[in-house]
Amino acid sequence: MLVVKIGGSIQKDERDFDLIAEKVSQYSASKKTVVVTSAIKGVTNSLIEATENRDRAVEIVSEMYDRHVKLLSKVAEGPEFESAFKSLSKLADELFRIAWSVKVLDEISMRVRDYILSFGERMASITLGAMLRSRNMDAQAYPEPVLITDDSFGEANVMEDLSMMEVKKLMDIKSRIVVIPGFIGKTPTDRYTTVGRGGSDYTATLVGKLLGFPEVRLITEVPGIMTADPRKFPGAKTISRLSLEEAMELAQMGAKRLHPRTFEPMFDRDLRVYIEGLYDEGYTLVQGTCDSSDKLKxxxxxxxxxxxxxxxxxxxxxxxxxxxxxxxxxxxxxxxxxxxxxxxxxxxxxxxxxxxxxxxxxxxxxxxxxxxxxxxxxxxxxxxxxxxxxxxxxxxxxxxxxxxxxxxxxxxxxxxxxxxxxxxxxxxxxxxxxxxxxxxxxx
Incomplete structure (x- = not known):
């Protein structure tokens, strides 16, 4: 059993989704797999723009909806397209209403902002689930958040005891693959929250911990964590292994834009986290503590x-x-x-x-x-x-x-x-x- 997180930067077009399908098929061949998805590339930024440029809020969310439908038409077909199209349209109606209200009132609270941002991951989980089913994979989308949080909107704290009850419901779903949204949560009173930018990584490791799964794979555009930003340092190499301490330090310092709390769920757990690329072979394994052979990373x-x-x-x-x-x-x-x-x-x-x-x-x-x-x-x-x-x-x-x-x-x-x-x-x-x-x- 394992958790696979799909990053938003690798959900741009049908080619990306072909490669994603290969990855998920490989890892779910004999295992129950929970797929955590980010919003597709650029969507979260668009939704943030809608909250800030409120005169254009309706226009922005309309463009975002059209983009999802266009992508869905390329990666799903037949009954799978029709079912997902209905689900996306229902969410879009909900989003249009709140965008219109924000435009008219010309003001927004952090609670409403989180509500608007939640649509990115919810729509992505529907799109990704339909794509997998169109490829005859035993998948089901579960587009509502499984993390229960406090009401610190914008950077909510997860309440693990309550989240455990929600997360375990995933195991009752008969499909081998369950697609869920990352980054977002809900308060005990059903208010949508977010757990911080880049929070899908944290969602994935936390779900792995709560379910007792031994392995989490974070799929992104680069083959693992590099010694430095390869765009600025041509000699940068993929780090083959990081201890938990090293990984947490790099996350705190903003490496690969990992959520600072990504690796917290690994404490006192025998959990392996692989950070791997979609386009190129290579990965970084995060596991264990420092040992005598470790030098610089x-x-x-x-x-x-x-x-x-x-x-x-x-x-x-x-x-x-x-x-x-x-x-x-x-x-x-x-x-x-x-x-x-x-x-x-x-x-x-x-x-x-x-x-x-x-x-x-x-x-x-x-x-x-x-x-x-x-x-x-x-x-x-x-x-x-x-x-x-x-x-x-x-x-x-x-x-x-x-x-x-x-x-x-x-x-x-x-x-x-x-x-x-x-x-x-x-x-x-x-x-x-x-x-x-x-x-x-x-x-």
Whole structure:
């Protein structure tokens, strides 16, 4: 038994669906298979646009519906097309009504936004299920969310005990293949929620955990997790294996846009997760913990950041200075990517997302002890690998970074990552040099 997640980026046209059918047929030949699907390529962005450009909301959702029907006509036929067409049309009627309301009222809540976004995955599950049945596969679409969540719309938290009861209903479906939507959930009062962008990966691993399945396969456009972004680093290689600690560090740093919680369900579970490509052979296996043979695995770069330096001689030796800075960040609702303070105590460095920099800066300028608040563009370059627990290998990484002006250095909680914050114009060169070290020491 296994879970197969189909990414949205590989659901563009009939060729993609032919390859998807081959994958699903291969994995479901002798096993009960739950297929988790994302919205088809570009649909979630279109729905987000409808929530933001409300004058065009009806037009946007109409275009999205037409796109699904056109795709359905190419991948399904006969009774399967007719049945799926009726289901899509019913959902579209529901979506048109809410889009019209949003246009007229010209306002939207997070609850309504999540409701609108839910249609992408729901429609995708119907389309994918019809495609599989048209190829004589024993498949059934289950287009409603199986995850029960709280009402933190936009980034809802899954309630595993309640979700367990819903997920187990999948095993009562007689079809060998059950297609369900990822990314979305429902509150106990039946309000649609979302669990964060990229949440279909998290849905897949969590369903695998709740069902007690031993294997989850995340199918995407690239053959596994690479040592770096291959579009920017031509020498990037597929990582054959990641420990759970390494995978979680890379997810937290935004590698492959994995949901940060993708691998949480693997704790205390004998669960294997394969990340594999649809178009090319190759995969990354995520399983187990660090072992003695692990060295370095990859790098991740966060590049839309600001380095905020809070400077004053008045904070030297004063207890609670950093705490007051963090309190201002809390008041502004800003997440701190990194915080450091040199031994001289004259400066506190904060790294934040660029879009949050101005509101945090204005708050920090309210502090009486602060003389200046400087802001500059920054990159955070992280090296990941269990080998960083080895002091000698960590020194190799530090030596490579020593030729750059590093604002701060931090270690991951599990000591399997090291992050260097540098000026933006130095970020790529540092990442390039560190990637060469990774490729040399990759295990």
């Amino acid at each position: 990859g790098i991740a770069v966060l590049d839309d950041l600001k380095l905020i330096s809070v400077e004053s001689t008045n904070i030297v030796g004063k207890i609670g200075s950093a705490a007051r800075v963090m309190e201002k960040a809390r008041e502004a609702g800003v997440n701190i990517v990194s915080l450091s303070q040199p031994a001289s105590e004259t400066t506190i460095h904060l790294v934040v997302d660029s879009k949050n920099a101005s509101k945090l800066t204005s708050r920090l300028q309210e502090l009486k002890d602060v003389e200046t608040v400087n802001v500059q563009d920054a990159n955070a370059v992280s090296v990941v690998g269990c080998g960083l627990r080895n002091k000698d290998l960590f020194k190799v990484v530090l030596r490579e970074a020593s030729s750059f002006e590093v604002a701060s250095i931090s270690r991951g909680l599990r000591n399997v990552s090291a992050t260097f914050v540098v000026k933006k114009d130095e970020g790529f060169n540092l990442a390039k040099d560190l990637h060469e070290v990774v490729v040399k020491w990759i295990s």
